[in-house]
Structures are given as structure tokens and as C-alpha cells.
Amino acid sequence: MRLAEIDQYLSSSIPSQATGWRRFVLEFLMFGLKEARCCLFAGLFFAAVFLMPRAGLFGIPRYDALLLFALLVQVWMVSTRIETIAELKAISVFHVVGFALEVFKTSGAIQSWSYPDFAYTKLFGVPLFSGFMYAAVGSYIIQAWRLFDLRIQHHPPYWMATLIALLIYVNFFTHHYIGDYRWYLAACALGLYARSTVLFRPLDRDRKMPLLLAFLLIGFFIWLAENISTFFGIWRYPNQMGAWSTVHLGKWSAWSLLVMMTFTIVVHLKHIRSKIHIAH
Template sequence: MPKVAALQGLLPLLDRHLIDRPADLQRNGIGRFIVEFFYFGVKEARACLFAGLFFLSVFLVPHSGLVGIPRYDLLLIIALAIQAWMVWAKLETIDELKAISVFHLIGFALEVFKTSGSIQSWSYPDFAYTKLFGVPLFSGFMYAAVGSYVIQAWRLFDLRVRHHPSYWMAGLTALAIYANFFTHHYIGDYRWYIAACTLGLYARTTVIFRPYDQDRKMPLLLAFVLIGFFIWLAENISTFFGVWRYPNQIGAWSTVHIGKWSSWCLLVIMTFTIVANLKHIKHKIHVPD
């Protein structure tokens, strides 16, 4: 308990340190690069706190579960405990929790559809008491983890966005992305058409972020691609540990198809759009007239 209390007190202090703008760093060249790269890594790790703890649990919980609790049920308990602890420790606000709950519901609905008998894109083979429509309830937290990362990174890096597309166009694109996850089983996969539209929509969009004391910028599309890549890596690790399986992995594990990278990139775009609206941060986004 003393260690938990110490951690509870340390993390809010770390957050304040990371968010407060420090005095100008009187360094240039390699010295500045090292400091900024270090703080960039610390902020990224902090933004991934929920995702990191949750996926660490995925890797550490035995396939057979613990003390008579099936693995999927135990993962749900752990995810709920992590979420409750983050709110209790003031590492996450109630409004942020509400936003993350939206991602949980959106993700769970997609899981139910994808694992249904008529689709069977993947499956959750293990027994669990907390399965609903054949899907363990913990699965929604995998999508919530993406939302949690975007929300935390937005705050820690003081993100601002320049040349953001019109909100109705961004919202329509996000809706098309989500709908295509369902409809491509019936009327064809239009992800590349949607991706092409997204490329044009966000071509001029730049994200401004602060690793340490100075603002840096990068194309928002590049950020989407990089985040999608790391989620694809996490998916490979999760399927390797048998948390869920694609049909081609039932006999023996194989790498998740590279095409899933594009799906995760599109999901990140949808997540970003939802966060931008739910957090009411339009005043930090430049929408040209």
C-alpha cells in the first residue's frame, strides 16, 4: 500500500511537470535533441499508461486464468481496476472517462459484428462468464486504449491543429470509416476510396506539439500512419499470445496481414475526430474559412 500511495502522488506531479512549459533550454544541436527526445519519450509513455498496463496484463495473465477466474474475466477486472485507479488518482478526468466509454461501446459493437456466425473475421476461443454475444466484455477496452492514448497525448503535448478540415466533412469521413468496417462484407471494401478522400481532406493539416520548451510540427497524416503501425504491432503480439485469433492463425500463429495496418490507421482517424468533438477543443483547431 505505501508503494501504491507513493505512485499515486508521484504521477500527478509528473503530469504537472510535463504539462508546464519550462524555461527556454539554452542548448542547441545534439544537446537539445537529446533533451527533447527524452521528454518526447516520457510523454509518449505517460500517454500510453492505460494501454501499457492493460496490454501488460494481456501478456502476463496465464491462458488458464488465475485462482479459478478465466483469463477473459480476469482481464475485464484488471481493465476496470486500472480505469478506476486512474480516475481516483486524478490521472484522468470524468469527462475523459466518458469519452473513453464511447470508444469502448463503439469497439464492442464492432467486435460483436466481426465475430458473429455469419462473418467470423476472428474469434475469442476461451471460455468466460463475461461474454456477451460471444464477445468478452474486456475487448472494448482495446479500442478504449487507443482513445485514452489520443486524449492523454493531446493534453501532455499541448496539441494544436492547423488547417483542420470542416467539422462536418471530418465527421462524415469518420462515419464512413466506421460504416465500411461493417458494409464491406456485403457491398465491397471501399477503404482505399475513403483513404484517398482522407488524404485529400487532411493534406494540409499540421499538428503542432511541444516535446519540451519549443513547438514542433508534423503532418497529421504521418501521425495517423505511425500510431496505426504501433497498434498493428500490438495486435501481432496479442494474437501471438492467443488473446484472439484470425482464421489463418487457428492451426499455427502467423503475422497479422499487413492490410490490417490500413484498418488501424483509419480507426485512429475516426478516434481523433471523436476526441476533437467530445473534448470541445475547437478553440485549439484552425478551421480555415
Template structure:
């Protein structure tokens, strides 16, 4: 396929996704679902919206799982994954599936995640076993996109589900908690692991916070803390699959694969809170967040 044909195909995919987004957000039950019970219809539409919100994450991890460990055409798989992730991300920007502000936030997620990866691999928490030309300090550059995919999901879900946040804590408190979460990933190697103290702080901050979302034609409500925990669980599942395919490995997985420790679920949930805080700083997102007066 020529470059011009590929460009037209990508442009057509972008137009299709814009049409799909408009259909998903018009909150009118589709014709095929009219005869279904209301709960089933809403659950189906919820699943479609979730799948659409996972566009970047889905495309990225599909490549992670499909890419041969030996790479292709003599190019290591880590390098191919970097090129693939860049192409997908630039396509989403060019197709206006992400705004420039959102793209800058995605870049921030990548940088924050990559710095964490460099430190953790240096400390021996995990390692990337395969060779690559695009490794820096022992970490392949594509790894930051795993963190960026979480941010992309939250950004897309916010729009598709018309999210509204009620009783959000003051921004300075949320930012302080996010910084404490991030710093603890580093300092626990010397000062001790304070994640449960930070979790208790977060529990107090977000105890009254709820998220309003619209799967189809009804607005639903759930505690924001529950959303953090659920997203963290699915990230923990994705981590298990990734380590099974040897993308990276923990020390106890060197000889043979074993399940990632349950404690990583809490780490991912805390990381989701940090990511959420960054997304909440976007201009068009702040309008949907209610912060009670102090």
C-alpha cells in the same frame, strides 16, 4: 495488503503522476539532461511523454501479456482482464487523471469497439478462443477496452504535448468521413471494401492539416496524416503481439501463429482517424483546433 493500504497506495500513485505531469508540461529541461545535445534531450523528453500518455494502454496490455492463459484461481483470463481494466479506468477517473467528459468519451470508444467486435466475430473475421463468464455474443467484454486504450492515449497526448491542430477540415466533413470509416468495417462483407476510396477522401480532407506539439522547449510540426499512419503502425505491432499470446486469433492463425496481414495497418490507421474525430469533439479540445472559414 489490506483494502485501505491499497487505496492509499493508489492515491499516492495518482499524486505522483500529477506531479510528473506538471514537470513534463513546464517545458524546462531537466537537470540531468542539461549537458546533453538539444536533439537528444528533446527526444528523451518526447519518449517520456509518450510513455506517460500510454498509461492506460500500457497498464492494460501489460496485463494482457502477463496474464496466464489458464487464468488465476479458477477465474478465466478474459474475466480477470475485464475486472483489471475497470479498476484501472475507475482509478484514473478518481485520481483525476481523466475528466468526466474524457471518461464518457472512453466509454463511447468501448461501446463502438465492442459492437464492431461482435459483428466481426459473427462474420468469422477473428475469434476469441478461450472460455469466459463475461462473454457476450462470443466476445469478451474486456475487448472494448482495447479500443478505449487508443482513445485514452490520444486524450492524454493532447494534454501532455499541448497539441494544436491547424487547418482542420469542417467538423461535419470530419464526422462524415469517420462514419464512412466505421460503416465500411461492416458493409464491406456485402457491398465490397471501399477503404481505399475512403482513404483517398481522408487524404483530401486532411492534406493541409498539421499538428503542432511541444516535446520540450520547442514547438514542432508534422502532417496530421503522418501521425495517423504512425499510430496505426504501432497498433498493428500490438495486434501481432496480442495474437501471438492467443488473446484472439485470425482464421489463418488457428494451426500456428503467423504475422497479421499488412492490410490491417491501414485498418488501424483509419480507426485512429475515427477515434481522433471523437476526441476532437471534447469541449476543452476544440479550443486548440483551428478550422478555416468555409
């Protein structure tokens, strides 16, 4: 079965007469299948990250091989229409935004983390593949809109959501100089999205959850992936230079805010705006 046929099957509202625990199990399985499909790019990319030998592949340094793999997967997804050109443009924005943040965080003046291995495709000390880690989050959100038939109720006005997203991004830079205002921004976001609900369809019935909870859950799984990545030495924080240790739990909040920022970029896509109800 081709991937397009699988997508068509997963996207359709599959009627079911199941009730009770049978319905729960069926919806849970369908939810898991759709989640796995939404993570196609992220899953392939991070599988390559974890499986790529430290010495690289076929004489190609590890970071360069990861970049080549990510580009090939991205070309394949567009050529097979898994992603549209408009969605690719949005994902490219995530790549640029993420790479700029990486350059700043790894700079000599900041040194929040580092990429210790050699690569031909390093720019300002950052391997170009790193932007795809941020693009993977955007790809997941875009695919989820389609497969789960996502709709948002009581979304804040676009200008407010965009402003808080910009402030979140700026704070990742400025907190090294004028203090970390993350929790103030989180409090503002809590008020802004307090009434926002995401509707999704695992099977044939709509389910819903607070949008803020969705941000937290996605941020948590990214934090888990970050722990695995640092364990395999893809990058390291200063406290992991001697021996590996768990990434600080505070990074979960940072990732959740970054997910919120990524989500804000996604909702500006034309075919997604039609599924968003703006609160008044």
C-alpha cells in the same frame, strides 16, 4: 513523486539552452517520457494482456480477469483525476463502438477472428474486455492533448470530419456485403486532411508533423500490438488457427483509419476544440 506531480512537470514548458545534438537527445528523451505517460492505460492494459496466464488468475478465467483489471485501472484514473468525467464519457463511446464492431466481426456469418477461451463475461461470443482495446487508443489520444499541448492547424470542418469518420466505421461492416471502399475513403481523407498539421511540444519549442502521418504512426504501433496479442492467443484470425503467422500488413491501414475515426470523437470534447484551427 506522485503521478499528478509528474504530469505537472511533463506538461510544463521546460526551458533549455541546449543546442545541436544535445538538444536533439534532450527533446527525444522528453518525447519518449511523455509518450510513455500518454500510454499509461494502454501500457497497463496490454501488459496485463501479455502477462496474464492462459489459465487465468486465482480461478478467474483470463478474459474475465482482464476485464476486472481494466475496470480497476479506469476507476483509479478517474478517482485520481488523471482522466475527467467528460474524458471518461468519450472513452466509453470508444468502448461501445469497438465492442459493436467485435460482435459483428466474430459473428457466425463473418468470422473474421475469434476468442477461443471461456469467459463468464462473454456477450454474443465476445469478451467484454475487448472494448477496452479500442478505449486504450482513445485514452492515449486524450492524454497526448494535455501532455504535448497539442494544437491542430487547418483541421477540416467538423461536419466533414464527422462524415468521413462515420463512413469509415460503416465500411468496416458493409465491406462484407457490397465491397471494400477503404481506399476510396482513404483518398477522401487524404484530400480532407492534406493541409492539417499537428503542433506538439516535447520540451520548450513547438514541433510539427502532418496529421495524416500521426494517424499512420499510431496505426502502425497498434498493428504491432495486434501481432503480439495474437501470438499470445488472446484472439486469432482464421489463418492463425493451426500456427501463428504475422497479421496481414493490410490491417495497418484499417487501424490507421480507425485512429482517424477515434481522433474525430476526441476533437468534440469542449476543452480540446479551443486548440483546433478550422480550415476555411
